[in-house]
Amino acid sequence: MEDHSAIPVLEDEAIQFDFLLVDPQDDHVSVDAFLCIHRNNSEKCMQMDDIPCKFGGINFGTDREQLHPKAGEVPDIKASEIEAGEFEILNGLSSFCEDYLLDGEYEENGTELNHDSGAGLLKVVSGNNNQTDRPGANETSQKSDSSATTDQVDVCQRGLNVNDSDLHGIFSCTGDSEKSLDNCWFQYPTFTVENMEEDVSSVFSDGNGRLMSVKSGLISEQLPCRVTANLENRHIFPGQEVIESRLHIDGAQTHRGIQGCSAENHEEKRLRKPPKRFIDELSEPKSKSVCKKREVSAPNSKDKLSNVKAAKHHYKKSKAEVSFAEDPIGIAIQVPFGPLEQNESKVEEDSSPVKVKLDSQPLVVSSPKLKDLELDREAPMSESEEDNTTAVKSEEDGFGRRKHHVLWTVSEVKMLIDGVSQYGVGRWSRIKKDLFSSSAHRTPVDLKDKWRNLLKASRAQRDSKKGEDGKRNLAWRPLPKSILRRVNELATIHPYPRDLRSKC
DNA sequence: GTTAGGG
DNA sequence: CCCTAAC
Secondary structure, three states: OOOOOOOOOOOOOOEEEOOOOOOOOOOOEEOOOOOOOOOOOHHHOOOOOOOOEEEOOEEEOOOHHHOEEOOOOOOOOOHHHHHOOOOEEOOOHHHHHOOOOOOOOOOOOOOOEEOOOOOOOEEEOOOOOHHHOOOOHHHHHHHOOOOHHHHHHHHHHOOOOOOOEEEEEEEEEEOOOOOOHHHOOEEOOEEEEOOOOOOEEEEEEOOOOOEEEEEOOEEEOOOOOOEEEEOOOOEEOOOOEEEEEEEEEEOOOOOOOEEOOOOHHHHOOOOOOOOHHHHHHHOOOOHHHOOOOOOOOOOOOHHHHHHHHHHHHHHHHOHHHHHHHHOOOOOOEOOOOOOOOOOOOOOOOOOEOOOOOEOOOOOOOOOOOHHHOOOOOOOOEOHHHOOOOOOOOOOOHHHOOOOOOOOOOHHHHHHHHHHHHHHOOOOHHHHHHHHOOOOOOOOHHHHHHHHHHHHHHHHHHHHHHHOOOOOOOOOOOOOOHHHHHHHHHHHHHOOOOHHHOOOO
């Protein structure tokens, strides 16, 4: 055990890769670039000038002696190739390279170049890395979901302090967006430079043996010292201005990426690979060539198609939407359940003070408009049965997109119940007209659906009561007994279509 | 246009 | 909440 712990990231001289840059047109996988790792000693890192060694056409400032292929672990690397400046892994990995992206799934092909000291070094590892198998990877990634953004930044700041994970870069470029992919300058994974004293933010291979860097937001030819892998956004055009470069760890997959020397990262935090939408949103609209458009699932109607288009269009245009989608923190207001406003429904059992909680529900995605919430402040309620009903902003839904989820408020539920008791089940339009005329977002169909859900809830509650008492195995939010009881009553009085009312 | 019901 | 068949 070395002194990794002190400065986890870069204390170690070497970084392990289990992915390599690949020329997809080649039958072999060749190293196009690599990482050099020294936090405070950039001079120690490779210099273009004194490079005896070439990797896939890229020069590295490292002495040959510094490369120590582990015996038996480098079956595919021939010394002669290294000497000749060619480092190729002949593992038939080309299949992985169709997308110019090596996902590092070549676990069997243990290849390691070990460099133990001094100037920079490359360690390519693909074999049985200790931390490779992570049964809990998925769970971990899910747990860290909400903090994904933060962690991404963190990863950036800490440079190569990435353990056993894949890095994916998110690159946003400005510049000539009209260029076709054919003119694409780079079609290789890129590297991102971290913690440089200079304003170098990224480096990548141009595919011709040159290692380019992004300095001061512009692509230039300069050899950086410290880079992290950037497996995505492989299409960079000359002259493009890089305005954003972010990294995240792919937590959805189990293969390894960079293995840093971090002890602190032992927990192996994994970040979920951002959804395509996330990537799209991070990119400037101009950089269409960088982030390919999303595929639209075949709609089955013209309306749907137009809706989707409208939605997409809206998405691109609406910054608010973007930030809203990215904002993991929303405001949730729990609306307590209470007795029906207009009737005598009595609250059974304990009636405790109203509770209005903020931020207690992770469900909520956006900040609701408070005015849309109906808070029954005067309504007493059962503590254990407080309603989680949360209203979510639902405006701006005029673009055909799926309506924002607007949770039913207690008042609405009560209104619905009243409506049913008044007009009977099935008169949704009537109920809507009479009782929900003010709430534009509730359609007769919504009322019908809600009633159906209420029925299910009440039935389930009854069932669970029959079985085990205390145990509440309801999948949905608990509803106040007072409400459910009324639903039950009404369901008895006004039979709902078909077998749905399998109770009574 | 409404409603029922499946997804 | 969406979609669609049936009315």
